[in-house]
Amino acid sequence: MEQEDINIELISDKAIMEALVSKEALSSMDAKLQQVPPNYFDEFPTAVLEKIRSEKNKTKIIHFAAFRKIAIAAAVLLITATGYLFSDKILQNKNEIVIVAIEEIPNEEIQKYIESNEVFVEVDWQSEIDKASTDLELNYIPFNNDTN
Amino acid sequence: MQGDQELIIQFQQSENKEAPFTALLKKYQKRVYYQIKRMGIDHADADDIAQQLWIKVWHKLDSFKMESEFGTWVFRIAYNETLNFIQKNKRLNAKIIGNNNDWESDLAASDQPKTSQITILLERAVLQLPEKQRIVFMLRYFEAYSYEKIGEIMETTVGGAKANFHQAVKKIESFIKSV
Numbered sequence: 652m653e654q655e656d657i658n659i660e661l662i663s664d665k666a667i668m669e670a671l672v673s674k675e676a677l678s679s680m681d682a683k684l685q686q687v688p689p690n691y692f693d694e695f696p697t698a699v700l701e702k703i704r705s706e707k708n709k710t711k712i713i714h715f716a717a718f719r720k721i722a723i724a725a726a727v728l729l730i731t732a733t734g735y736l737f738s739d740k741i742l743q744n745k746n747e748i749v750i751v752a753i754e755e756i757p758n759e760e761i762q763k764y765i766e767s768n769e770v771f772v773e774v775d776w777q778s779e780i781d782k783a784s785t786d787l788e789l790n791y792i793p794f795n796n797d798t799n
Numbered sequence: 800m801q802g803d804q805e806l807i808i809q810f811q812q813s814e815n816k817e818a819p820f821t822a823l824l825k826k827y828q829k830r831v832y833y834q835i836k837r838m839g840i841d842h843a844d845a846d847d848i849a850q851q852l853w854i855k856v857w858h859k860l861d862s863f864k865m866e867s868e869f870g871t872w873v874f875r876i877a878y879n880e881t882l883n884f885i886q887k888n889k890r891l892n893a894k895i896i897g898n899n900n901d902w903e904s905d906l907a908a909s910d911q912p913k914t915s916q917i918t919i920l921l922e923r924a925v926l927q928l929p930e931k932q933r934i935v936f937m938l939r940y941f942e943a944y945s946y947e948k949i950g951e952i953m954e955t956t957v958g959g960a961k962a963n964f965h966q967a968v969k970k971i972e973s974f975i976k977s978v
Contacts, residue, residue: 660946668940668968676917680925681941683918684836691846692832696824699853700817706854 803869810860820860824853827870830942831877837937838881839926852880867951874952878934885930924974931955932967939964 668677801809801822809819831852835845855876863872925933931953938944938952939960949960 668971676921677940679918680921683922685833687832687842692828695828695832695846695849696821699824699850699857700821702850702854703857 804865807860807863807865807869811863816857820857823856823869827873828853830870831873834874834877834934834938834942835881837941838885838930838934840881840884844884848877848880848884852876855880871948871951875954878952881934882930920975920978921971924971927974928967928970932963932970935960935963936967936971 801819803823803826806819806823810816810823813819828849832845832849835848836842840848852873856873859876863869925936928936934953935949938949939946944952946957946960946964949955949964950957953960955963
């Protein structure tokens with residue numbers, strides 16, 4: 652009964668369409684849509700299965716990729732730890748080098764180094780005294796009882 | 800010839816999945832391909848969509864619970880895949896469908912018999928339809944599917960499928976009359 656109703660509906664739908672356009676035009680349209688390259692449907696299952704097989708291989712890589720985050724995190728941790736230990740060792744070595752170097756430098760060399768690096772300002776004491784006395788004379792204000 | 804259910808069980812339980820899968824694919828490949836093509840997709844794209852959907856079927860078939868018919872389930876995947884493709888390529892699609900001048904001049908210059916001219920006109924009219932109306936029209940008219948089945952494929956109600964079909968017919972009618 653239900654199938655009968657569907658068939659009646661379909662006939663009425665088709666009648667509406669056939670009233671608009673001819674049955675030939677509708678069939679011709681569908682025939683056009685059904686055009687495919689030769690052997691397309693014979694080769695299609697093989698093409699799909701090949702893609703599935705190649706995807707399976709890709710999936711293996713994806714499985715590895717799932718662990719990639721952990722691998723990256725482990726690598727970063729390892730690099731950081733090694734780097735920390737290594738840099739600490741360098742720092743210790745550097746300190747040792749400084750200590751040894753100071754101990755090994757002869758006193759004469761240290762003296763020479765201090766002398767060559769010390770900032771000496773050569774002061775011409777006589778000219779400085781003269782300059783100061785000139786200033787004194789210029790700024791001199793005599794007392795009232797100073798008659799000479 | 801084995802039934803769908805038997806093939807699906809074989810796929811789900813056996814180590815050799817390729818044999819039952821190929822049997823299902825061979826049984827439904829033409830109808831699925833035509834369904835895609837009827838939505839206004841050319842061969843190259845229909846081939847791509849069909850391949851992608853069958854790969855999807857391969858991955859999902861293990862969890863298929865046979866609550867609906869296998870065919871309906873595959874057609875639903877085909878419908879969704881095609882709709883996704885159309886939406887992704889909406890601009891390109893609109894350019895192809897919206898280029899009305901070409902087909903009008905083709906029609907005017909055509910020496911073809913009247914049936915062929917009407918076919919061109921009908922194709923254009925169908926391509927002008929919104930995707931949902933287009934697929935309902937095609938499934939109803941060319942596949943002679945019930946509205947229940949169309950509703951199941953499109954995940955819509957029977958009323959919705961009927962409304963879409965009648966809207967489609969009205970639009971085709973007004974398109975043909977306007978030319």
